Amino acid sequence: MTTYNHMVFIVDDDVRIREALGELLESHGMRAIAFGSAGDYVLADKPDVPACLILDVELPDINGLDLQKQIAEGDHPPIVFITGHGDIPSSVRAIKHGAVDFLTKPFCDADLMAAIETAIAQDRERRSERAELTMLRQRYLGLTPRERDVLPLVVSGLLNKQAAAELGISEVTLQIHRRNVMQKMMAASLADLVRMAERLEIPITHSRRTGGN
Structure with a gap:
């Protein structure tokens, strides 16, 4: 053909x-x-x-x-x-x-x-x-529920300590989830992950704390 x-x-x-x-x-x-x-x-x-x-x-x-x-x-x-x-x-x-x-x-x-x-x-x-967006959606679906919670906090610019406090988990656990998100989304950098989140229209709904627990 x-x-x-x-x-x-x-x-x-x-x-x-x-x-x-x-x-x-x-x-x-x-x-x-x-x-x-x-x-x-x-x-x-x-x-x-x-x-x-x-x-x-x-x-x-x-x-x-x-x-x-x-x-x-x-x-x-x-x-x-x-x-x-x-x-x-x-x-x-x-x-x-x-x-x-x-x-x-x-x-x-x-x-x-x-x-x-x-x-x-x-x-x-x-x-x-469109093909790129489809690929990003497939990667996003591969995240665990907790990793999907972590992603919007990470791309919002929160420090690990602040993001961990938002989720009520330890900073070490947050760092593990963050690393998994970066790997599964195949993001080369935080800026790359931010761009992906924007393409996926992922809402940021945290309280934007500026420090402390």
Whole structure:
């Protein structure tokens, strides 16, 4: 089975546009799958690779801008809009909701290719960040309940003595848990652990004591 490291989805009801875009992308070494309607695109099985969605504004079943809104919460690639009837309000709406570009037909091939490359790069970065977050969550789930208690205290900047007092354990026991947290989370430093906690949105709920027991 052939695999690709990217994909460009084309949604346009004009078969001539779909064919022309397909030929353009092929000439640049890019793979594309074309659809004649938004419904066909939504229902289709799609390869799990960095991608870009070239989306016409005027479609037979739904306005492209409305489709953008509907799929905003899902796992869809960055969008490059194309339209034969562009207007400022539509372009502003599209860009405001995350579109990479809004091109009016006839557009320059170079402008379209630049937008596609930007979109694929954005999607590749998003996928990388998502994979990293998934990995961090798996590491976090590998912590014991007590280690999960220790983590927010450690990243808050409390001294070992202060964190131990928060949990009602000895400083030595706290140090053992702290070391285990660092190892299991594969944190190279405290700053690295803080960054991980921020990515995981771990709440800090201790009383922030400044010293003593």
